[in-house]
Structures are given as structure tokens and as C-alpha cells.
Amino acid sequence: MEAYVRGVGFWAPGFPNAEAWCSNQSNLEALKPEAGLLDGALGRRATGLTRLGVETLQQAAADAKVELSTVPTVWASAHGEHETAVAILRALFVGDGRISPTKFHNSVYNTAAGYASIATGNRAPSTTLSGGADLVAMALLESLCLLSAGASNVIVVMFDEPMLAPFDTREAKAPLSVAFCVSKDPTGARARISGLRRDRVSPAPLHPRFGGLYVSAAIPLLEATMLQRSACVPLELQRGQAQPIWMIDVSAAGPAASEGDRS
Numbered sequence: 001m002e003a004y005v006r007g008v009g010f011w012a013p014g015f016p017n018a019e020a021w022c023s024n025q026s027n028l029e030a031l032k033p034e035a036g037l038l039d040g041a042l043g044r045r046a047t048g049l050t051r052l053g054v055e056t057l058q059q060a061a062a063d064a065k066v067e068l069s070t071v072p073t074v075w076a077s078a079h080g081e082h083e084t085a086v087a088i089l090r091a092l093f094v095g096d097g098r099i100s101p102t103k104f105h106n107s108v109y110n111t112a113a114g115y116a117s118i119a120t121g122n123r124a125p126s127t128t129l130s131g132g133a134d135l136v137a138m139a140l141l142e143s144l145c146l147l148s149a150g151a152s153n154v155i156v157v158m159f160d161e162p163m164l165a166p167f168d169t170r171e172a173k174a175p176l177s178v179a180f181c182v183s184k185d186p187t188g189a190r191a192r193i194s195g196l197r198r199d200r201v202s203p204a205p206l207h208p209r210f211g212g213l214y215v216s217a218a219i220p221l222l223e224a225t226m227l228q229r230s231a232c233v234p235l236e237l238q239r240g241q242a243q244p245i246w247m248i249d250v251s252a253a254g255p256a257a258s259e260g261d262r263s
Contacts, residue, residue, distance in 0.1 A: 007064025009056030009179030076139035137246030
């Protein structure tokens with residue numbers, strides 16, 4: 001299967017979008033994702049992880065010029081709303097045993113997808129999945145399957161944050177969200193992706209900022225897409241032993257991807 005990347009989204013502390021990240025232009029004021037889509041009560045109740053994912057969803061949709069009220073979505077998180085889960089467990093075992101209703105409804109795995117669909121009135125198919133070390137590859141596979149099933153565009157959001165104690169074993173220091181709008185249509189595309197498979201290639205190195213945060217395996221794909229670099233990019237992090245890993249081919253999308261067509 002092949003597809004075209006028509007839009008991207010990126011957020012990490014100090015880097016509010018993909019352009020800032022790829023040009024290494026940090027913004028010290030970018031401490032929290034804006035997630036302007038979530039206003040009123042939605043904004044007040046949304047967790048940090050939900051805001052993180054929604055921010056890059058908006059960016060990818062705007063970049064691709066697709067309608068957020070109709071586009072199918074895929075959300076991928078290794079651990080979901082674990083911060084909320086830890087707070088609930090703490091209330092049960094350390095506090096008075098009373099659980100906040102807001103925290104309770106924010107604890108489900110598809111919290112971000114729910115908030116985004118409510119905010120946009122989107123009734124299109126939406127999948128929330130995990131995948132462990134295969135997180136990035138499984139998210140892309142799901143989006144390609146939705147395209148094969150008839151969708152014209154799909155936005156895939158991969159997002160996670162460092163684990164809290166006692167689960168913080170992956171040495172991640174910062175949250176991260178990366179989003180792609182993948183499409184059957186090459187018009188205005190940034191890149192073409194194809195050949196999702198396992199092969200013996202070098203895995204993505206651990207980034208000092210994100211440690212073992214599985215979503216950081218999407219950074220090579222983001223950079224190849226943004227810099228219009230043809231490459232075979234890994235979709236997994238180093239695991240300490242040689243083995244076939246998930247990878248994908250990235251290449252130029254053709255004349256339709258020129259800046260003139262995108263503007």
C-alpha cells in the first residue's frame with residue numbers, strides 16, 4: 001500500500017510545530033499546547049495528554065486543508081491517560097477514596113478522540129490503539145487500512161508523555177505528539193510513503209529529550225517528510241538486539257507537492 005502525506009503536526013515543549021523542530025528554532029514560551037479546538041467546558045476538563053494530541057490533530061488538518069468535522073482519525077498512545085489513572089489510584093489508596101467524576105471519564109483510553117469528536121461534531125470512524133514498541137507502525141498500518149476501506153484522508157495522531165512513578169522506566173523527559181494526514185490524493189502532498197514492512201535496518205536512536213518514548217520513533221518519518229528527503233526510515237527505537245524492525249519508504253510526492261500548489 002502507498003499513500004501521500006498531505007499534512008503534518010508536531011508539538012513538544014519548546015517546539016510548537018514541525019517547522020520549529022526541523023529548523024531547531026526553539027520557543028521557550030511554548031510550554032503547553034494551545035489546543036484551541038477545545039474551548040469552554042471541554043478546555044477546562046481536558047487532560048494534558050488530550051490537549052497534546054488535539055493540538056497536532058489541528059495542525060495536520062490545517063496543513064492538509066481537510067475538514068475536521070468529517071475526516072476519519074487514528075489515535076495511538078502507548079499508555080493512554082496514565083496520569084489520570086495514577087491520580088485515581090492515589091485517591092483510592094492514599095486519599096479519602098473519593099474519585100473525581102471528571103477524572104473518571106478522562107481515564108478511558110480514547111479520551112482524546114472523544115473530546116476531539118465532540119468539539120468538531122465528527123461522526124467519522126475513529127480508532128484508538130496502543131502497540132507498544134510497534135506503536136508508530138501500527139498507527140500507520142491502521143490509517144492505511146482505512147484508506148483501503150474507502151476513506152479519502154485519514155489523520156493519525158501519535159502522542160505520549162513521560163510515565164509517572166512508579167512506572168517511569170523509559171527515561172523520557174518530555175511529552176511528544178506527531179500527527180500525519182495521509183491520503184490517496186497526491187495534490188499538495190509533502191511526501192509519498194510506501195512499503196510498510198519489517199526489515200533489517202538500523203532502528204531510530206533514542207533521543208536525549210524523549211528517551212524511550214515510543215512515539216519518538218515517528219521523528220525520522222516527520223523529518224524526512226518535512227525536508228523532502230527520500231529515505232528508508234525506521235519506525236522503531238533501539239531495543240538492544242538486532243532483529244527485523246518496522247520501516248517505511250519515503251519519497252518525493254511529485255510536481256503536486258510544490259510550494260506553489262500547497263499555498
